[in-house]
Amino acid sequence: MAPVAVPSSQPGKDAIANIKSMVTSSFSSSENRRVAPNLTTLPEMLTWAAKTHGHKSLTFVTSPTTAEVNDVAWLESSVKAMAFAFTMAFGSSTIGASSHGKKPIVIVYLSSHKDNMLAVWSTLCAGFVPCLLPNLTAQLDHRKAHIEHLNSLLTSDGVKPIWLTHQIGSGQLNEAGATGLNIKLFDDVKKAAEAQECPKDFKFAPAESDSEAILFLTSGSTGFSKAVVHTHRTILNACVSKAEAYKLTPKSTIMNWVAFDHVAGSLEMHFTPLMHGCNQIHVDAATILSDPMVFLHLIDDHRVSMTFAPNFLISKIAKDLSAQASQLKGTFDLSSLKRINSGGEAVVTSTVKAFCEALNAVRAPGLDDITIEMSAGFGMTETCAGSIYDCIPCSLSNPGKNLPSSEFLPLGRGNRGLEMRVVSPEDGCTPLADGESGELQLRGPMLFVKYYNNPTATEQSFVEGGWFRSGDLGIIENGELRLSGRIKDTIIVHGVSYGIPELETYLQGKEAEGLIADSYLVVAPFRAANQDTESFVVFYAPSFDFYSENATKEADLQVAALLQKAHAYIKNVCIKMVTLAPHQIIPIPMEQLSKEKSTLGKLSRAKLVKQYTAGVFTQHITRVDGLLQLSRNEIFVKAAPGSVAEKICTIFEGIFDLDMGSVSAEDNFFEMGGTSIDVIRLKREVEMTMQLPDEIPILRILLHPTPNLLSTLVEQILNPSPSDANVYDPIVPLQTTGDKTPIFFVHPGVGEVLIFVNLAKYFHGERPFYAFRARGFDKGQPVFTSMEEMVTCYADAMQKVRPHGPYALAGYSYGGVVAYEVAKVIESRGEEVKFVGLINIPPHIADRMHEITYTGGMLNLSYFLGLVTKQDAHELAEPFSKLPKEEQLQKVWDMAPPQRLHELQMSIPKLDHWVGIARSLIECGKSYVPNGSVEVLDVFYAIPLKGTKDDWLNKQLKPWQGFCRRDVEGREDGATFTDVPGQHYTLMDFDHVPFFQKIFRERLEARGI
Incomplete structure (x- = not known):
């Protein structure tokens, strides 16, 4: 043509x-x-x-x-x-x-x-x-x-x-x-x-x-x-074979949320449907990942017939739907949906079953049973994305009927034109019989032709006959594929591939000296039964001897201290690098681990995992557990029998599912892994167990995180005295361990700091984490009446905790402008502020503050607390504005999930009081006009409350450049703008905070702190 x-x-x-x-x-x-x-x-x-x-x-x-x-x-x-x-x-x-x-x-x-x-x-x-x-x-x-x-x-x-x-x-x-x-x-x-x-x-x-x-x-x-x-x-051939496998017609509607730079987002979900005249819907990935319910709303609204959902998203949707089943019953018309492709990680059969059951519970009434083809697939950038698929028709009313009994869904057969074979890993060319595990190789017209400007990598990737070496281990049986392992060095966590060599390099960095023997550490992918995503095990040889025939108790305690330090270090690096702690950390004596090295000095990940699952390392795991328990026993404080502290220890044990008597009276609730939801449960159970006449303010629990401290607080409530009167201190220490520069976080517009509990845990052992809490939550406490009053109070409190810099300061949403103003005050006092992080807030907020009515503030707070959905908050804004305040509060109360009200111990007066605190902060912002500048600024942006992400960044957030002295001077290290996952209200939640902390910590390090 x-x-x-x-x-x-x-x-x-x-x-x-x-x-x-x-x-x-x-x-x-x-x-x-x-x-x-x-x-x-x-x-x-x-x-x-x-x-x-x-x-x-x-x-x-x-x-x-x-x-x-x-x-x-x-x-x-x-x-x-x-x-x-x-x-x-x-x-x-x-x-x-x-x-x-x-x-x-x-x-x-x-x-x-x-x-x-x-x-x-x-x-x-x-x-x-x-x-x-x-x-x-x-x-x-x-x-x-x-x-x-x-x-x-x-x-x-x-x-x-x-x-x-x-x-x-x-x-x-x-x-x-x-x-x-x-x-x-x-x-x-x-x-x-x-x-x-x-x-x-x-x-x-x-x-x-x-x-x-x-x-x-x-x-x-x-x-x-x-x-x-x-x-x-290769691209056109892939489009033809994919469309045939997906049964695409001009009547099909395809929904894609995978980024366009990914081969699946472009070739599979744009070029292929374009060739076949399908309608296309392309959604920003953050929109789906920040709120999986949007995924279902879009399928319903746009009559989507095919889309993509990896195992972690299927699992997330199933869990969210199950938690909201009564509120969402009959919500979604899913009759248009014919097929869901899944890939990127193994698809768990039980997860698919739970997903279909959850969809069935919320689908619109009056429709015939819906059957969706759940299609687990395999593909790579080199194969134009998905090229091997199975296709299991799942009835929503009876999903288990066609699902296999295996733990994972099979991968099925290749698209038309794709050939696959399994060969001996030893020589890379000898075909293996049906059912034998070996190196998976592929050949076909959709296969890439070379690596650009890299003839060596190209040559190493192909064997005689044009077969491409996939890097995976597989089994082909009766023409169908299932994977059995991986040759290439990757971990796949929630569909994201992380490089093992890079992680191993960081784990053996300078901080590992004296803890980990050089070149004796390996990270191996591992997936336990029924896990939602892949995990990994870290094997290492300590640079100290943790076995000794005649070791004294004192010597064992010294070894235990080193093991604690090594394991904390490994865990922190892994969370930072791949957002996940290891499934298991296993120290192995150097003399034993050295025997596992090849002649080239390499450790076999597959062999070590096989030995681990066979129980070869049980002795070492038991030895370490014993040493750590010995160390713990030395500092273990047993609560007095029948005391308040003992009862609180029992509550801790119930929350964390621990053995009776295993919690020390000095154990820190947050260092044990307590989340923001766990705090609310702790508050409720202590109040009920101790039959307190009044509730415990959340702040007081945050400041009393051990059984002994919390028991003291309970005694004060039961036997109050004038000396127990609350004195307002805006700083809440959420995490106090670590030697690096502390981070101070300013609350969002709701004034509370519980939202930071999940984030603070990621800084354990690295740097203290302090949060500012607004004034007005405790009885008799006045609210702030001006921005200047709040900023001065916070600056004074911060210098009381840390008299001199350098300082690291951040603010979430509304708290961003407060953090900026606090940084200005600290700099005016002659101190250095090396980091100012502003999270999803523009410099000019006054107009927005004037727009927020009581109704808007209440709905925003109610959504933030999980009392109503985002869609509810949007739809209720206009009708609520016509109702008196009492009816608005009652309506929210009636709509809220009873379980959530119980968790929060919420009442209508408490909600009204909280709205009043939020309103006071809004009043402080109505006259706010940004001015001046600070040395550095790091702006983090997520999906805004309204408008597009690009407009939000370019039109609302970019003006921060004028308030950063380095940026005004034209320096390359001036104001930075960093994309983070999630929506405005969800980027700190349990699902997104692992990714946020990784990005946030990288920016802290980039600023030299």
Whole structure:
């Protein structure tokens, strides 16, 4: 097919009509059909889809609210891509070519599905090869090294790549300090395209079927990323085989929430449905992951027929639905849903059953039984994503009928054209018989052709006959695949791949000296029965002897102290690196572990795991448990029989499911793992057990976290005296261990600090974590009446705890502007503030404060506390505004889940009082006008309460740059803006805080603290 000419017209309504006429005439009448012709290149697919399915919609959902849905006809999108292509290749904002005519690789580093699609299609049509870049790490050293690696890798014949990005991406690239980058701003090219006229004789750059089309980066799990080369042919072949497997038709509606830089998000969920005329819905990943209920609402609202859900999301939805079954009964019409693909990690059979049962409990009444094909799959970047699938029809009313008895769903057979075989791992080429475990190898027309500029890696990845070495161990039986292990060095946690070598390197860092013998540590993937996601075991040889035939008690205590320090260090590094603590930490004597090393000095992960499950290391685990118990016995404080402290110890044991008598009177509730929900349970059970005449304020529990301290508090409540009167102290110490600079966190607009309990745990042993709590919660306490009063109070309290800097300060939501003002005061007193973290709050808040009525404040607080859903809060705003306050409170009370009210020990007067505190903070913010500056600022942004994430960042948060002195001076280490998972109200919850803490800690380290 001849290249397509773009008419001479500016993009707009006239251009759409002209291009529609042009693409219609570019095909013969025999090709004017609903099934794609024999396409040979991706630009051909673009124009064919514009002609045949131009009326089909591309829907972009950038926020959980239905107001943030943007529909674009495919024809309109095609027009923009064509105009953009001309501008890139020949226009005033051309991204250029080398002097000898070679076009550079274009590294596409954009955030939204919409922008990524436009950039990829236009670069293809302009004759460039796009390379999609995932989010860069917040860790500056690693980011710099990775950027420099890519800049070098993607340089060919002396032509360096183009980095096509937004202003925020440019800032991230420059902040890392990498040099020699050719950065082009996407918005500049876009504006030029909107004003540029395309000549009538402009044609798309010619392309060949086997020429490079798109580069995808591997995860970099075993080092820096490799660039996987897919040609037009491999992508088109994959689209054909996928559509056949998925039974796609022009009536299908596909919903995707996987990022566009991932091969599944682009090739599987955009190119494939585009070829077959399906409607497409693309959702920001954070929107789904921050609130899985949005996943079901979108399926219902948009009549989705196929989507994707990995095991961890299936598990999360099942649990959330079960917890809210009575409130959500009859909510969702899921009759359109035909298929759910799953991948990225093993799919647990029992989880699928629970998921289907939970869906059945909330599906709309009056509908016939629904059957959904649950399809566990296997695929890689090198195979154009999913290429091997099983397909199990699951009746929602009887999901167990067709599910297998195995722990995991099988992976089934390859898509048409894909071959698979299992061979001996020893030689990599001898085929094994049915049912034998060996190295999985693949071959087919959707397979990548090479790694860009890396002939060594390409050669090592293929064996004779064109078989690709997947890096996984598998078993093929009766033509169906199941995985049995992994050869490559990765851990997959909640669908995210982490590199084991990188984790092992960090674990054997400088802080490990004197604890871990050099080169005697290995991390091995491990999955216990019925776990929602993969975990891992750490095997290591201590650099000290933890066995001794004639050891004294004192010597054993010294060894126990070293083991405690080593295990705490290992746990903290793992949480920081992969957001998860090890399933087990196993010390092995060096003389024994050295026997497990190969002639090359390597330790076999698979062999160590096999020995662990066989009980080979039970002796060492028992020995360590004994030493740690000995150490614990030395500091164990037994509560007096019948005392209040003993009763509280029993409550601790019940909450943490521990043996009776195992809790010391000096054990810290939070160091034992207590969460924000656990605190509420502790409060309730102590009040009930001790039959207290009045409730215990949450703050008092936070300040009395051991049985002995809490018993003292109970005695004060039972036998009050004037000396027990509360004195307001805004600082709540949530975690006091560690030698690094403490972090001080300012409360959000609800004034409470419970939200930080889950976050504080991640800093145990690293740095103290203090939180500011608003005034007014305790009886007789006045609320703050001005921002100045609050800021001065907090600054004084912070310096009372830590008289001199450096300081690290952060604020969540409303607390961000308070943190900024506190930092200004501290700097004015001559002290250094090395970190100021502002979480999802713009500098100008006064207008927003004036908009919040009593109704709005109550609904926001009620949503924050889990009394109503986000959708309820949105829908109730207008009708509630017409009701008196008493009826509003009663309505929320009636709607709230009884269990949640019980957990919070909530009452209508208490809710009203809490709303009053929140209102006082709003009043303090109504006259707030930001001014001045601080030395540094780190802004973290999540999905906003309303509007798109990009608008929130660029229009609301970016003005913080004017309040950072380093940024005003043009320094690269000025204000930074970092994307974090979750919505405004959920980024600190149990599901998102593991990822937030990782990003947050990286920024602290980047600032040198």
